[in-house]
Structure formats: structure tokens, C-alpha cells
Amino acid sequence: MAEASDLAGESLLELLAGFIVELRQAGLPVSLTENLDAMEAVQYIPLGDREAFKYALAATLVKNHSHWRAFETVFEVYFSLRGAEWSLDPDASDFVDPDEDQSQAPEGAGEGQQAQGGSGDSLTPEELAEMLYKSLMHGDQSMMRAMARQSVRRYAGMEPGRPVGGTYYLYRTMRNLNLEGMLERLMEQAQEDSPEPLTPLEERLERDEYENRIDSFKKEIESEIRRRLVADRGVEAMAKTLRKPLPEDIDFMHASRDEMVQLRKALQPLTRRLAIRLARKRKHGRKGALDFRNTVRHSLSYGGVPAEPKFKYPRPSKPEIFVIADISGSVAAFARFTLHLVYAISGQFSRVRSFVFIDGIDEVTRFFEGTDDILDAISRVNSEADVIWVDGHSDYGHAFEVFWERYGQDISSKTTVIILGDARNNYHASQNWVIKEIRNKARHVWWLNPEPKAYWDTGDSIVGEYATYCDGAFECRNLRQLERFVDNLV
Amino acid sequence: MTSQDPTNPSPFDAEPRFDSVEELRTALRNVDYLSDEGIAGIVYLADRLGKPILVEGPAGTGKTQLAKSVAEVLGARLIRLQCYEGLDESKALYEWNYKKQLLRIQATKSDTEGQNWDEIEDDIFSDEFLLERPLLEAIRATDPVVLLIDEVDRVEVETEALLLEILSDYQVSIPELGTITARQIPMVFLTSNNTRELSEALKRRCLYLHVDYPDMEREKEIVLTKVPGLTESLADQIARVVRSIRQLELKKAPSVSETIDWARTLVLLGVEQIDAETATGTVNILLKYQSDIQKVVKEFAAEQKSFSRGGILSPEA
Numbered sequence: 084m085a086e087a088s089d090l091a092g093e094s095l096l097e098l099l100a101g102f103i104v105e106l107r108q109a110g111l112p113v114s115l116t117e118n119l120d121a122m123e124a125v126q127y128i129p130l131g132d133r134e135a136f137k138y139a140l141a142a143t144l145v146k147n148h149s150h151w152r153a154f155e156t157v158f159e160v161y162f163s164l165r166g167a168e169w170s171l172d173p174d175a176s177d178f179v180d181p182d183e184d185q186s187q188a189p190e191g192a193g194e195g196q197q198a199q200g201g202s203g204d205s206l207t208p209e210e211l212a213e214m215l216y217k218s219l220m221h222g223d224q225s226m227m228r229a230m231a232r233q234s235v236r237r238y239a240g241m242e243p244g245r246p247v248g249g250t251y252y253l254y255r256t257m258r259n260l261n262l263e264g265m266l267e268r269l270m271e272q273a274q275e276d277s278p279e280p281l282t283p284l285e286e287r288l289e290r291d292e293y294e295n296r297i298d299s300f301k302k303e304i305e306s307e308i309r310r311r312l313v314a315d316r317g318v319e320a321m322a323k324t325l326r327k328p329l330p331e332d333i334d335f336m337h338a339s340r341d342e343m344v345q346l347r348k349a350l351q352p353l354t355r356r357l358a359i360r361l362a363r364k365r366k367h368g369r370k371g372a373l374d375f376r377n378t379v380r381h382s383l384s385y386g387g388v389p390a391e392p393k394f395k396y397p398r399p400s401k402p403e404i405f406v407i408a409d410i411s412g413s414v415a416a417f418a419r420f421t422l423h424l425v426y427a428i429s430g431q432f433s434r435v436r437s438f439v440f441i442d443g444i445d446e447v448t449r450f451f452e453g454t455d456d457i458l459d460a461i462s463r464v465n466s467e468a469d470v471i472w473v474d475g476h477s478d479y480g481h482a483f484e485v486f487w488e489r490y491g492q493d494i495s496s497k498t499t500v501i502i503l504g505d506a507r508n509n510y511h512a513s514q515n516w517v518i519k520e521i522r523n524k525a526r527h528v529w530w531l532n533p534e535p536k537a538y539w540d541t542g543d544s545i546v547g548e549y550a551t552y553c554d555g556a557f558e559c560r561n562l563r564q565l566e567r568f569v570d571n572l573v
Numbered sequence: 574m575t576s577q578d579p580t581n582p583s584p585f586d587a588e589p590r591f592d593s594v595e596e597l598r599t600a601l602r603n604v605d606y607l608s609d610e611g612i613a614g615i616v617y618l619a620d621r622l623g624k625p626i627l628v629e630g631p632a633g634t635g636k637t638q639l640a641k642s643v644a645e646v647l648g649a650r651l652i653r654l655q656c657y658e659g660l661d662e663s664k665a666l667y668e669w670n671y672k673k674q675l676l677r678i679q680a681t682k683s684d685t686e687g688q689n690w691d692e693i694e695d696d697i698f699s700d701e702f703l704l705e706r707p708l709l710e711a712i713r714a715t716d717p718v719v720l721l722i723d724e725v726d727r728v729e730v731e732t733e734a735l736l737l738e739i740l741s742d743y744q745v746s747i748p749e750l751g752t753i754t755a756r757q758i759p760m761v762f763l764t765s766n767n768t769r770e771l772s773e774a775l776k777r778r779c780l781y782l783h784v785d786y787p788d789m790e791r792e793k794e795i796v797l798t799k800v801p802g803l804t805e806s807l808a809d810q811i812a813r814v815v816r817s818i819r820q821l822e823l824k825k826a827p828s829v830s831e832t833i834d835w836a837r838t839l840v841l842l843g844v845e846q847i848d849a850e851t852a853t854g855t856v857n858i859l860l861k862y863q864s865d866i867q868k869v870v871k872e873f874a875a876e877q878k879s880f881s882r883g884g885i886l887s888p889e890a
Contacts (some may be wrong), residue, residue, distance in 0.1 A: 116777055117777060120622065120624070124618050127617075127621040128594075128614070134610055134611075135594065135610070138610070139614070139618055142615045142781055146627070146779075146781045147781075148629060148783045149768075283873065284873050287872070287873065288814065290809075290818065290819055291813070291817045322668070481732075531640070
């Protein structure tokens with residue numbers, strides 16, 4: 084680092100240190116060695132090259148692809164969005180922003196930066212929309228960026244010091260742009276341009292192309308808004324507001340749709356890991372009991388002294404898993420996740436039976452078998468499973484009772500029972516003797532609760548009553564905790 | 574940082590292999606590997622920092638090929654260690670040639686009765702009786718080598734520890750012989766399909782490179798370089814169709830190698846324009862699961878309205 088530490092290097096070091104602190108705050112595990120590596124790595128790249136700078140940092144600091152998004156956000160805030168030109172103060176905008184200039188002359192689209200003209204603010208909204216349409220049509224990146232800047236300036240209504248989040252500005256901008264309509268228009272144009280009517284396949288491809296462009300345009304808008312917010316509020320404050328939980332820390336109960344998709348992606352490797360670990364356990368596990376006959380037979384070569392004890396091979400156990408999941412309203416988001424989990428598990432183990440309940444209970448194994456479409460399976464569970472007994476409010480007691488009656492005899496010493504739910508029983512009878520009975524017959528009974536531990540046994544939650552008879556009750560609010568459970572399980 | 578230390582032995586001060594990222598990129602292109610700036614940049618950095626690269630990503634995105642291509646660019650020998658469950662020291666690092674040792678002992682016995690045992694012991698634990706396995710081979714090589722540790726996620730966590738010494742210090746300790754230090758720092762690539770989380774210790778010692786499916790432009794270029802006789806417009810269509818397929822939720826998205834196979838097939842069939850019929854007829858080359866195939870066929874034949882994936886355009890999405 085010594086050579087690089089001229090004046091610019093000094094401030095760069097400081098900036099890097101702040102950057103790494105923020106990464107750690109965001110939850111990324113950055114070790115000291117990695118920190119040093121990053122500092123060394125940036126010596127070898129041209130500092131002016133932002134892309135190179137970015138991958139140099141990424142390669143040394145981010146060792147897990149699911150953390151990439153968090154890294155990118157922090158990087159953007161720290162290194163991309165600096166400079167006076169992002170100031171929100173209108174008086175300060177005497178400088179000439181080349182991109183903005185370009186946006187002011189529709190003819191100048193894509194021809195570099197020589198375009199000039201009057202103020203961009205003089206465009207009517209219709210003209211603006213027309214230009215956006217053109218830039219999307221041609222997929223012109225620099226033009227799209229310019230349009231994004233112009234639209235944010237015009238529609239977002241950003242004022243210095245206003246305490247609202249980026250999503251508010253984003254919403255305002257998007258509402259004014261009507262991108263849905265834009266897509267339809269682009270598609271119509273594509274239809275007209277082609278000599279013969281588009282086949283469904285061609286149409287599909289066209290649409291994907293345009294959707295991609297619109298997506299990237301939306302990203303431009305988001306980063307534009309962020310840029311302006313950073314200028315207004317400063318780097319540290321902005322980084323803090325943008326901080327989002329890493330995929331493994333997302334709370335199941337409050338996951339947004341976007342986050343749900345991330346969760347689902349992360350879930351697949353987890354169950355695969357679970358399966359691998361179980362299989363390995365079988366192979367490398369302890370030897371079985373002493374094989375007396377074999378030992379005696381081998382003792383003959385030692386003159387009858389049983390010098391070499393022989394053991395039986397352990398019988399490979401085929402785990403049988405029963406998953407019993409609460410799908411009532413109070414845990415709706417968790418339940419959706421649960422069903423994904425059940426689906427993923429049933430893909431890995433041959434003998435999985437799944438049950439869902441609210442106040443009644445029903446077996447749903449059949450919905451997950453032989454289907455490859457999880458969404459289809461979930462909608463069938465939601466519509467076809469018979470889980471309502473009286474009023475559709477959770478009644479764990481009754482559900483367990485019925486479970487014991489109907490399926491209790493199927494539980495054997497090979498069965499592992501996993502119960503998922505918050506045990507909010509609406510003050511019904513707990514019937515926890517069922518859990519006790521199950522425990523007596525089954526190999527293990529685990530309880531996974533999506534509520535924070537502090538809320539357990541408050542209000543109508545009676546998880547404690549059940550937990551006494553389980554092998555363990557675990558808080559399971561995010562993937563990290565689920566992972567820990569999986570690690571403990573085997 | 575340690576490499577700056579002037580007292581450090583020579584391997585760490587070796588000449589860099591590449592002058593610039595651009596040069597590396599062109600060189601890779603010349604051996605038909607189309608890298609993007611990130612890939613080339615990280616390989617370049619790894620060379621400068623003298624660190625191994627951990628390459629992760631979905632199957633069939635050219636992780637192993639990257640190591641092979643870099644070896645080709647450098648004119649280096651590629652030493653490959655394929656990992657599998659149950660891999661151990663004697664398969665990865667070194668092994669004593671037990672049979673030869675026995676022979677040696679017996680030979681000594683018959684020659685000179687009552688030779689000093691210490692002498693024999695020194696003798697049988699010498700270089701002559703050491704069987705090199707890939708890791709040791711890479712360390713001791715005098716010619717340029719590239720070490721590829723393939724699918725490192727397949728070994729058990731405990732076995733991973735075997736790699737640590739070699740990855741951070743480029744040396745191997747053999748109890749009977751002492752420590753063998755590298756004469757040169759080889760380029761090291763580790764690949765992983767991410768079936769399990771690798772240990773922190775391993776990750777810390779490596780630069781991390783995630784290779785994803787290429788974007789449309791790059792995929793088109795890849796197909797064009799790999800498949801002779803392919804027209805530009807067909808390549809464009811292929812790349813677009815594949816991108817659309819990857820956007821669907823599938824069990825296994827088509828990999829780059831499958832795209833190339835598909836392109837070859839289309840060229841062999843003499844297809845010039847992909848229509849729905851050709852696409853559905855040959856899609857089994859891209860996809861390996863029956864359910865995926867059915868899904869794609871259904872999607873491609875469906876009417877326009879049902880395509881809109883919805884959501885991405887609404888402001889709150």
C-alpha cells in the first residue's frame with residue numbers, strides 16, 4: 084500500500100475503511116485478512132476504472148454470491164454517487180451535466196455528447212414520454228440513463244432534507260411514466276414493423292426483450308434516486324437506510340414478494356445439504372453392535388483368542404419424516420414458506436408425509452407427490468385441503484387430537500415429526516398429551532416456531548406446553564436459524 | 574502485503590504473468606474462451622496477488638474451462654485434482670511407495686547382513702519412495718503449471734483442511750521429509766457447484782469469482798465462436814430463446830454447453846429461422862427434465878396475453 088498512499092491514496096484508504104465497516108454492519112463477514120487483501124488488490128488496478136475497482140473489492144471481500152446484492156448497494160452508495168453534481172439544490176446546478184444535455188435534444192440520441200439545446204425542463208410530458216419510448220425501442224443505454232435522470236428530476240419531487248424514503252420517490256416517478264402502457268405500445272409497434280404477423284414465439288421473444296429494457300430503465304431510475312438521496316443525506320446515513328437483511332436473515336413472517344423469491348432460491352441448496360448430510364451420516368456413522376459370530380470365527384486365526392472384535396454393519400436407516408404445519412392466517416407468510424420447505428424436503432427423502440391444519444387437519448402428501456410445480460401444489464393445498472373444522476381459527480388441540488386418531492398408528496420408531504407453528508391456540512384446550520404420545524412412539528419430535536422467542540408463551544401462545552414433550556423447540560424466523568436447526572438435526 | 578517483504582523467498586516475487594486485463598482478455602479470446610471484464614480482471618488480480626481463485630456458479634457455465642483456457646494461454650501444464658467424497662491425503666497430496674520400500678528393505682537384508690537400521694530408515698523415507706499426487710506435483714513442478722481443484726464442494730469439511738496449507742503458503746509438510754516449498758507460485762483454480770457452504774478458512778484464502786450465465790450478447794458470441802457455420806442471425810435468435818427459457822422457473826436452466834449443443838443441432842438440421850415448431854422439437858437438447866420440457870413447450874405455444882409475467886412493471890413490485 085505504501086506506494087499508493089499519496090494524498091489521494093490516503094483518502095481512499097479512509098473511504099475503504101468506512102466501506103468495510105458498512106459491509107460488516109450490513110452483516111457480511113469480512114475478516115481482517117480479507118480487508119488487507121482488498122487494500123492490496125486495489126493497488127493493481129487503475130483507480131479511474133470503477134468497474135475494475137468494483138470487482139477487485141468484490142473478489143476479495145464477498146465470498147458468498149447471495150451477499151452480492153448487499154455489496155452492490157453499499158458499493159454504489161460509497162463509490163458511485165459522489166460529487167457535487169448530485170446536489171438537490173437547484174441554485175447549485177450551474178454546471179453542465181453532459182448526460183442531461185444530451186437528453187434535451189431528441190435527435191442527439193446515442194450520438195455521444197455533442198448534442199446541445201434548451202433546458203430539459205421545457206419538454207412537455209408527452210415529448211418526454213415519446214423520447215423514452217424511442218430510447219426503449221432502440222435499447223439505447225446512454226439515452227435511457229439520461230431519460231431516467233430527467234424523469235426523476237421532473238416527477239419525483241425531491242427536496243433537500245425531506246424525510247421520506249426512496250420508495251416514495253420511486254413510486255411517484257413510476258406513476259407518472261406509465262411503463263405498462265409503454266410496453267403495450269412497444270409490442271404493437273413490433274407487430275406493425277414485422278412483415279407478417281408475429282408468431283407466438285417471436286412475440287414472446289420481443290416481449291422479453293422489451294421487458295428487459297424496461298427493467299434496466301427502472302434500475303436506472305432507482306440508482307438515480309439513490310444518487311440524489313446520498314447527495315442530500317450523506318453516505319453513512321444513506322447506507323444505513325438502504326441496509327437490507329441478507330437473504331439468510333430475512334424474517335419469514337414479514338418477507339416481501341421479492342424476498343420470498345430469494346428465500347426460495349436459498350432453500351433448495353439447504354435441503355440438498357440436509358439430504359447429503361443424512362446420507363453421509365449413514366455411510367460414515369459408528370459401527371454397529373458387536374458381531375459375536377464373526378468375532379469367534381476370526382478368533383480361530385489367533386488360536387481361539389478373540390483378539391479382533393468384529394462389528395455388525397449398521398443398518399442404513401431410512402428416515403421417515405412427518406411434517407405438520409399450521410397454515411392459519413396468523414402465520415400465513417410463514418406457512419407459504421413452510422410449504423416450500425415441505426416440497427423441498429419431499430424431493431430429497433423418499434418417505435415424507437405432510438399434514439396441514441388450522442382447526443381441522445388434513446394430509447396433503449398427495450399434492451406434493453408427482454408434481455413439479457410448487458405453486459400449483461400450494462394452490463391445491465389452499466383450495467382442496469380440508470383444514471377447517473368450525474370457524475377457521477387455529478385450534479392446535481383439536482387438530483392434534485384428530486391427527487392422533489387418524490394417523491397416530493402410522494408413527495413408528497423411525498419417524499421424525501416436525502411441527503411448524505406459532506402455537507397461538509386462541510385459548511382452546513392444548514391437548515398436549517398427543518405430543519407426549521407421539522414422542523413416545525417417534526424417534527424425534529421437533530417444534531419450529533416462527534415467532535421471536537421473546538413472544539413465546541405470551542397471550543394465547545402455548546408453545547411451552549407443547550415444548551415440554553418435544554425433543555426441542557426452536558425459534559425459526561430466518562434461514563440462518565433454519566440452517567442451525569438442520570445442522571443440529573443430524 | 575507479505576509479498577512486499579524483501580526478505581521473503583523468491584516465489585512470491587515472480588514476474589507477473591499478464592501485463593494488463595485487456596491483454597489477458599484478448600489472449601483468452603484467442604483460445605476461444607470469451608471472458609467478461611470481471612472474469613479476466615479477477616484472474617489478473619489472482620496472478621498479481623499470488624492467490625488462488627475460488628470459482629462458483631451454476632453447472633455448465635465454463636468454470637473448469639476457465640482453468641483449462643488459462644493454462645493454454647500460459648502454455649502451462651494443467652494438473653487436475655478431481656474431488657470426490659472420501660478423497661484423502663494419499664490421493665490428493667502424497668503417498669509412500671510402500672511396495673518399493675518393502676523391496677528395498679528386503680534387498681538390504683540379503684546384501685549386507687546387519688546394516689544399521691537408521692540408515693535404512695533414512696533411505697526408505699527419501700524422495701525416491703515418495704509418490705506424488707496432484708497437489709504435491711503442482712508444488713514441486715519446475716515448469717509452469719496451473720492447478721485445478723475441481724468440485725471442491727464434494728469433499729468433506731475435514732478434508733478441506735488438507736488444502737489450507739497449500740493454498741495459503743504454497744507448501745506441503747511431510748513429517749518424514751520436512752516442508753516442501755513451492756519453487757514457483759502456480760495459478761490455482763478451485764471450482765464449486767455450491768452443494769454445500771465451504772468453510773470460512775478456505776474462502777478466506779481465495780479470491781472469489783462467481784460465474785453466472787452469460788448475458789445475451791456474450792452468449793451469442795460464445796455460440797458464434799464455438800459453432801462453425803452458424804449465421805449471425807441464427808445465433809442471435811438462439812441467444813434470445815435461451816434467455817427467455819432461463820427466465821422461467823425450471824428445475825435446471827439450460828447451461829452454456831447445452832446452448833452450444835443446441836446451436837450445433839440447429840446447424841446440422843439446416844435451420845435458418847427458429848419458429849415455434851423447431852424450438853419445441855429440439856428443446857430436449859436444452860433441457861433435461863421432462864417437466865421442464867413440457868413447461869417450455871406449453872409456454873412457447875401459448876397465446877400472447879398469458880406471457881406477461883406481471884409484477885415487474887408495477888411501481889410497488
